[in-house]
Amino acid sequence: MAKPIGHFTSCTINDGSLLDSLQQEYGSGFELMTRREKLYLIQAIAIQLCDQSPGQCREEIYVVGHQINSSLPLHDREGLLEALINQIRWSNSPSA
Template sequence: MSKPIGYYTNYTPGDGSYLESLQEKYGSTLEQMTKREKLFLVSTLASHLCVAQEGETRDEIYILSVDLQAKLPASDQAGILEALVAQIRWGQNHEQQ
């Protein structure tokens, strides 16, 4: 079961923020969006955060991205996505030398 966006963000009900207007328009769990629309937002936000991050991406990671898409079913791809998001948000990340 999905949790409301306030669980994941700094949104406080009644704060008049952009997150409040987002919740009012699309629902507290963004249930008014299709799966495709949610995936689109994931990809654009990930791209934006990636560009803002210092450093380069190793060639092997580009190859890995192709392999993950070709060799894993959609359910496992979504699981890897969930694991990556948790690591980005809460985990320890290896810093490139």
């Protein structure tokens, strides 16, 4: 079973926040969302965070993205997504 959203965020039950409302609508682990809906939310959040992040991507990173999507099996792409999220969230790097 997936951990509740509150495990990853500052959301607490009945705090009246957007996250609390989403938990009530879709379950504490978003179990009432489809896989596609969850992936859409990941994409929407990532695009917005990328747009707000300073700097530019090196051209080679676009190639790497294509290679990842065309060559890696599903479980490795999911694992890489998890690893990248973890690195972004917990990195002490000033350029993160």
